[in-house]
Amino acid sequence: MAPPPSGDLPLGQRLAKVAQTLQFAWFAGHAVLIACVIRYSFSWIRMNYFGAFAQFCYRVTFISAALTYGIVVYKTWRARQKTGAKQPGGPLGYLADENIQYLLMALVWLFMPQVPLAMLPYAIYSVFHVATYTRANIIPTFIPPTKISPPAGASPNAKVQYAQHPLSEAIGAFVKKYYDTSMSVVSGLEILLWVRLLCSAVIFQRRSWILLAIYTAFLRARFAQSPHVRNSFTQLEARVDNLIGAQGTPPFVRQVWDGAKGGARQFHGATDVNKYMNGAAAPKKTS
Numbered sequence: 507m508a509p510p511p512s513g514d515l516p517l518g519q520r521l522a523k524v525a526q527t528l529q530f531a532w533f534a535g536h537a538v539l540i541a542c543v544i545r546y547s548f549s550w551i552r553m554n555y556f557g558a559f560a561q562f563c564y565r566v567t568f569i570s571a572a573l574t575y576g577i578v579v580y581k582t583w584r585a586r587q588k589t590g591a592k593q594p595g596g597p598l599g600y601l602a603d604e605n606i607q608y609l610l611m612a613l614v615w616l617f618m619p620q621v622p623l624a625m626l627p628y629a630i631y632s633v634f635h636v637a638t639y640t641r642a643n644i645i646p647t648f649i650p651p652t653k654i655s656p657p658a659g660a661s662p663n664a665k666v667q668y669a670q671h672p673l674s675e676a677i678g679a680f681v682k683k684y685y686d687t688s689m690s691v692v693s694g695l696e697i698l699l700w701v702r703l704l705c706s707a708v709i710f711q712r713r714s715w716i717l718l719a720i721y722t723a724f725l726r727a728r729f730a731q732s733p734h735v736r737n738s739f740t741q742l743e744a745r746v747d748n749l750i751g752a753q754g755t756p757p758f759v760r761q762v763w764d765g766a767k768g769g770a771r772q773f774h775g776a777t778d779v780n781k782y783m784n785g786a787a788a789p790k791k792t793s
Contacts, residue, residue, distance in 0.1 A: 520647045532577045533639040536632040539570035543629040550622055564625070568616040571628045574635070575609035604731055611724050618717050623699050627692045634681055634688065641677040646670075686734075693728070693738040700725050726777050743767070 515523070524530055542563040549560035582605070586592070600606055608628075615624045649671050670678075703721055706714040728735045749755075750763045 517648070524643060524647050528577055528581065529639070529643070532574050533636065533643075535570045535574040535577070536635045536639075539567050539574070539632045540629060540636065542567040542570065543625050546622070546625065555620065555622060561620070564620055564622070565616060567625050567628065568612045571612035571632075572609055572616065574632075575605050575612060578605045579603070579609055602727070602731070604728070607724055607727055611721070614717070614720055619712055621699070621702065621717075623695065623702055626695050627699075630688050630692050630695075634685060637677050637681055641674045641681070645674045645677075689732075689734045690738065693732060693734040696725060696728060696735065697738055697742065723777075726774075729774075730778075 546555065546560055546563040546567065549555050549557055549563070554560055555564075582603070608631075612628070615621065651670055700718075700721060703714065703718045707718045725735070729739065746763060750760050
């Protein structure tokens with residue numbers, strides 16, 4: 507993330523420098539996304555989520571998500587082009603990039619029937635992105651950090667220290683305190699969203715099976731990359747095991763659950779992308 511402009515410049519010039527960056531467009535996209543989710547929530551509470559303005563907010567949410575993740579993907583691609591670095595894993599390596607995954611999934615949600623639950627993970631990510639950018643760029647642009655006077659006897663070559671605004675410090679403390687918890691909430695929402703799509707597919711809602719297949723691939727990729735998603739699945743499995751293991755549970759229910767776990771493990775092994783990215787394992791040397 508680019509540093510804020512020098513505090514020696516007039517406020518107008520500092521604002522202009524910030525607004526002209528691609529990073530500011532990224533920040534604005536996240537801010538619009540949050541605003542649209544909040545506005546859509548009011549429509550949802552009033553059971554008016556198919557109204558014209560509610561639908562507008564829903565679509566703009568995923569347009570904003572696609573914009574923000576697209577900017578990150580573009581900046582990553584530009585950085586690789588400048589250094590001549592290649593994407594690890596070849597073409598499949600691009601699909602292993604979580605920013606590309608969220609970009610593609612945002613485009614899917616954009617053109618599919620409404621699933622309001624899909625907005626929440628993006629909104630939570632956006633809250634932390636907006637908070638981090640506000641702390642690092644917006645507040646220092648309006649209120650530049652103040653120089654801390656060096657203590658007596660300090661070396662004249664010592665690095666100059668700056669004091670951040672108290673609001674910046676508060677935002678930093680908030681992000682540090684709640685980030686891991688929020689990522690666990692996101693992973694739980696993503697699993698709940700899969701269950702929601704499965705229920706839609708069972709009753710054959712429009713385009714539900716296509717959406718379920720796409721989202722299953724997305725969630726499988728998240729499982730491979732995110733420890734929060736893996737922890738959420740582990741906790742879910744433990745809770746269901748405790749529930750199924752209770753006395754009085756019909757045997758067929760246990761059989762169904764054991765079969766589901768076995769099928770999930772087989773699916774996990776069959777869809778391990780690493781073995782396709784890295785190729786077949788090298789043959790062992792024989793003595």
